[in-house]
Amino acid sequence: xxxVSQHPSWVICKSGTSVKIECRSLDFQATTMFWYxxxxxxxxxxxxxxxxxxxxxxxxxxxxxxxxxxxxxxxLSTLTVTSAHPEDSSFYICSARVDxxxxxxxxxxxxxxxx
Amino acid sequence: SQQGEEDPQALSIQEGENATMNCSYKTxxxxxxxxxxxxGRGLVHLILIRSNEREKHSGRLRVTLDTSKKSSSxxxxxxxxxxxxxYFCATVDFGNEKLTFGTxxxxxxxx
Numbered sequence: 460x461x462x463v464s465q466h467p468s469w470v471i472c473k474s475g476t477s478v479k480i481e482c483r484s485l486d487f488q489a490t491t492m493f494w495y496x497x498x499x500x501x502x503x504x505x506x507x508x509x510x511x512x513x514x515x516x517x518x519x520x521x522x523x524x525x526x527x528x529x530x531x532x533x534x535l536s537t538l539t540v541t542s543a544h545p546e547d548s549s550f551y552i553c554s555a556r557v558d559x560x561x562x563x564x565x566x567x568x569x570x571x572x573x574x
Numbered sequence: 575s576q577q578g579e580e581d582p583q584a585l586s587i588q589e590g591e592n593a594t595m596n597c598s599y600k601t602x603x604x605x606x607x608x609x610x611x612x613x614g615r616g617l618v619h620l621i622l623i624r625s626n627e628r629e630k631h632s633g634r635l636r637v638t639l640d641t642s643k644k645s646s647s648x649x650x651x652x653x654x655x656x657x658x659x660x661y662f663c664a665t666v667d668f669g670n671e672k673l674t675f676g677t678x679x680x681x682x683x684x685x
Binding site: 463465491493500501502503504505508550552554556559560562563564565566567568570 | 604605607609614615616617618619622662671672673674675676677678680
């Protein structure tokens with residue numbers, strides 16, 4: 460149980476393109492989803508916390524107009540990287556949680572490469 | 575911001591040996607969690623230990639927590655090649671639902 464599916468797993472696109480990443484909880488309802496960014500051989504850095512039906516809460520230094528998050532249902536959150544540039548290239552990982560105090564369940568990540 | 579420091583940064587051991595990783599943190603925590611990440615993949619939750627617990631076991635995993643020293647350790651016994659991965663500790667503070675990850679330990683099991 461507690462499976463989180465993230466799609467796509469890998470995307471390469473040209474600079475200036477907008478890219479949408481989906482995060483779905485397959486067998487549970489997630490009141491909260493989280494989006495992380497990970498650089499090579501480094502730890503995960505939280506970008507934003509997303510609660511179903513409300514606006515996402517962004518961490519300091521994360522541009523909300525650059526990284527658009529939508530959490531329209533209890534099983535789906537999306538991250539859109541708008542007008543992506545090479546410096547946005549990274550590994551993006553989502554996680555989902557049923558409730559406070561419960562572990563987060565992670566997707567397999569999306570490797571984004573901007574040319 | 576990242577608060578956890580893990581030690582060692584990298585560890586290579588022979589298959590069958592035990593592996594120990596340590597994690598230190600800075601704040602008062604509600605719980606501490608350990609995750610595994612295989613190369614290029616997402617994280618797998620291993621174990622959660624609450625601030626009022628001192629030790630927890632799950633299969634070949636043993637986690638300890640010392641809140642007075644703000645540290646935790648993860649012991650993997652009888653290691654296997656499949657245990658090769660990066661291991662991260664992550665803390666959750668009281669009144670804060672966010673995970674703050676440590677720097678990670680890259681574990682390599684040599685067959």
